[in-house]
Amino acid sequence: LAYVRRFSPAGVVVGLGSWRCAGLVLKPFLSDRFVENAEDIYSEGQTVWAKVIDVQEPGGETAKGDGKAPAQSRRINLDLRQSALGGRDAKMAEMGSKILASYLDGERLLLTQSG
Numbered sequence: 001l002a003y004v005r006r007f008s009p010a011g012v013v014v015g016l017g018s019w020r021c022a023g024l025v026l027k028p029f030l031s032d033r034f035v036e037n038a039e040d041i042y043s044e045g046q047t048v049w050a051k052v053i054d055v056q057e058p059g060g061e062t063a064k065g066d067g068k069a070p071a072q073s074r075r076i077n078l079d080l081r082q083s084a085l086g087g088r089d090a091k092m093a094e095m096g097s098k099i100l101a102s103y104l105d106g107e108r109l110l111l112t113q114s115g
Contacts, residue, residue: 001048002014002017002048002050003015003045003049004042004043007039007044010024010026011024011029011030012030012042014048014050014080016050016076021101025079025080029053029080029081030042032082038044050079050080051084052076052078053078053079054076054077055100056074057115058076076100
């Protein structure tokens, strides 16, 4: 579960349960139909189901969950298409968002304890 933060020329920036964590939804992943203008189907603050496609470390490598890079430096790519979230995938998306939130909470806890 996520919410639309703002619009960009590339697509939509979506917040993932925390104001510090956001991901980008590129235009091809906004809908199962062609979308020219994201504002036509979404609005700022709108709650949406988002599926995490991948998380990339700086330099382009896919995250391995090692917790070494701060969350702000990661690139999180998301998918909002209904076809990507249908059936079992909706449950997987929910579980993925919980896992990501728990990972980021743990990282935040480590940063708090060390700083």
